């Protein structure tokens with residue numbers, strides 16, 4: 001049988017032999033040799049080695065090619081296989097050849113680009129273990145930049161040595177010469193090229209892993225399109241909080257994320273970092289990776305394997321854990337089995353990170369169990385089993401996600417949850433200063449933020465802070481029209497990038513001039529959102545008409561890890577920018593389906609909306625493309641990005657931005673779309689209100705906001721038309737609005753205040769357990785007049801926020817109650833409350849529990865209390881007012897005719913304080929409850945209280961648990977006075 005027939009007949013066996021290990025190494029070696037022999041051209045090689053393509057597909061393509069090249073090539077191919085494949089894979093091939101003779105001969109010869117091909121198999125092996133030095137030689141000679149080094153060191157399937165050879169080739173003859181000279185010199189000096197041959201394999205592997213991680217993470221990708229920004233120069237600490245630990249109040253550092261603090265389930269291995277879009281989750285992981293690679297953080301872990309869920313979406317093969325680690329993170333150049341065994345034997349030394357669980361096409365589920373690390377399974381099943389701990393138990397996993405997609409099933413498997421809440425006000429300062437080399441520019445940007453607090457609120461989100469800093473020229477030049485909404489900020493970055501290329505600099509011409517580009521990028525973004533696709537191949541770009549010139553504008557950046565010299569992949573600088581372009585497409589497209597907007601606001605399946613989207617080869621294997629687009633099954637993961645897109649659609653279709661679009665599309669179509677958005681918002685709100693249950697008799701009508709309410713409010717804010725807000729609120733009839741644990745930060749406060757100020761009747765606004773902060777408090781002021789009570793427990797509020805709140809509050813007739821437990825208040829805030837109590841003689845309730853108020857603050861408060869004739873509830877639980885503070889309060893309150901309830905739990909008031917407080921009891925005709933639990937009160941103090949109670953029939957109970965009393969004393973005193981509760 002001739003060689004050609006043999007290739008055909010043994011096709012299945014050959015494919016199996018080349019690919020069944022899951023490793024690309026055998027195929028790579030065969031390609032090396034065929035290239036070296038001149039049987040394959042460089043172009044043939046490139047056509048086979050398309051990034052993201054399945055191993056089997058590459059091998060099939062090679063077989064087809066070899067077959068069509070004829071008998072001689074087939075002969076050589078079979079001989080190569082025999083040489084490359086291990087004995088046990090013997091295919092019974094009877095062809096052999098002295099393949100390396102030629103190459104061996106070439107080895108010491110003078111150097112040329114051609115030798116790079118003919119000597120490839122030898123060079124690949126010679127470069128083993130000395131990539132760093134080879135790169136240094138190329139950088140020193142000026143042929144490689146640090147970006148080139150990074151490109152080579154990115155961990156893709158291809159080992160680094162082959163990547164280096166491919167990359168150096170693209171740099172031309174002179175660069176090739178430097179590399180080959182380097183190899184030759186080393187050899188002449190008798191230095192071992194593979195310096196680490198004798199070091200243990202895991203040491204060598206760890207070095208390779210950390211060097212690729214370091215190059216992968218040293219630059220920030222949002223700057224990729226326009227400039228390089230080293231992470232070290234710009235990284236700013238974000239605010240981290242534990243989701244479920246009330247006892248821990250200190251700042252949470254990077255090491256604490258995987259450390260012991262805040263652990264709620266010791267059996268679990270997975271730590272979740274959750275945060276809104278653009279809050280900095282990916283950047284945080286990037287920072288951790290970089291610090292680990294440099295040996296300065298997370299040093300308890302010997303190996304760190306980073307994964308991006310966005311990238312894993314393009315893996316359509318079934319893989320084992322071993323294949324997942326080695327093929328997706330870092331390929332061990334030797335002793336794979338030993339390394340994997342080491343990983344299995346030492347799980348506590350290993351850390352896996354998974355960025356962006358929300359971007360995975362499948363929603364988390366624990367239905368398919370998998371325990372065996374060598375068993376192959378679809379990628380999402382592997383991932384879910386790793387997170388659950390049924391696979392690789394003991395290995396620590398760090399996962400990031402948007403909060404919306406973290407359901408109860410996932411929560412069961414979490415060791416702890418850490419919330420990333422974006423920048424603090426000082427973080428914003430720090431970021432802006434780092435962003436600008438020129439301190440006068442940063443000072444101007446910061447000053448302009450101080451004059452526009454809505455924009456300052458937006459800057460708590462790092463991605464928005466980045467845009468604002470990036471667009472400082474536009475920002476400083478826009479005078480009174482400075483941005484108020486998220487849409488305004490994104491329009492600013494659009495203008496910023498477009499105007500770099502624009503001939504028109506004034507008026508609205510900047511958009512018209514680039515409308516085609518915007519449409520093409522918009523289509524790419526829109527169809528991508530529909531298909532949960534965030535990485536685009538060259539073919540995807542082509543389908544949507546995106547050109548090289550469009551790419552150069554800077555909105556797209558090359559995907560790390562997916563791109564190679566011969567096949568580039570792209571993503572938007574940030575996924576929120578993709579949502580923005582998708583929204584632009586919806587607005588600008590004249591022939592978009594009418595149902596798109598409606599479906600978007602009802603959060604119906606976007607895949608249905610994007611029916612025409614059959615591209616995205618980067619995300620979908622071609623066989624599945626069509627089905628997936630049409631199959632009509634929405635993953636939960638899509639919702640957050642649909643929400644964001646809808647928010648942008650609202651903003652872009654608002655009246656104030658219409659002049660931008662009119663030169664580019666028909667105004668009647670625009671008007672229709674805008675009406676449709678208003679209708680959707682109004683309907684959405686009404687649906688929400690209808691779900692409010694009728695109050696139980698005697699109770700207030702209360703609405704607990706469902707997910708989606710805040711989003712609708714934000715959409716209305718984006719439109720900046722008070723009529724829409726008025727209409728929406730005219731139908732809301734409640735007494736109490738509960739928005740606890742709703743991820744409300746300053747941005748949401750701005751929107752809430754904008755909308756709620758139109759409520760017809762005053763409400764109690766409960767915003768406990770959010771991230772309102774001082775900036776958020778300031779944003780809430782426009783709706784304070786409609787709040788009869790405001791609950792802001794656990795919201796990171798300081799004295800400065802209180803100063804502004806009270807200044808406004810004293811002017812608001814309805815404002816009568818405030819609760820501020822668990823914030824950052826000190827004595828400095830008490831002068832404001834004192835002023836409030838003096839000024840507002842109808843104020844009813846002041847609760848300041850668990851802050852840092854001392855005797856000094858209590859004395860200040862007492863000044864106000866002395867002259868107040870309305871306060872009924874005063875709570876200072878968990879502060880430090882001590883006995884003198886209690887004395888001051890007692891003196892101020894002893895003549896109060898309104899005080900009903902007083903709590904001084906846990907304030908160290910002691911018996912001296914208790915005796916002073918007894919005076920209130922003696923005189924009061926209104927007091928019903930006094931709380932003195934945990935106050936170091938002894939018998940003497942209680943005796944004062946008993947004596948006072950003799951003259952008072954109004955008081956119902958005095959709480960005295962956990963004080964300094966013996967059991968006998970407790971029994972005796974309970975007998976004496978049953979209203980005492982011990």
Ligand SMILES: Nc1ncnc2c1ncn2[C@@H]1O[C@H](COP(=O)(O)OP(=O)(O)OP(=O)(O)O)[C@@H](O)[C@H]1O
Pocket residue numbers: 220221222234235236237238275276277278279280281282283284356401402431462463464466574575576
């Ligand atoms: N800690 C930080 N220091 C400096 N810049 C940051 C930081 N965090 C985020 N940024 C800026 O904000 C951009 C968006 O952040 P990032 O992509 O990390 O957010 P994310 O939470 O992962 O968003 P998404 O959920 O949408 O993927 C970054 O590209 C960077 O420009």
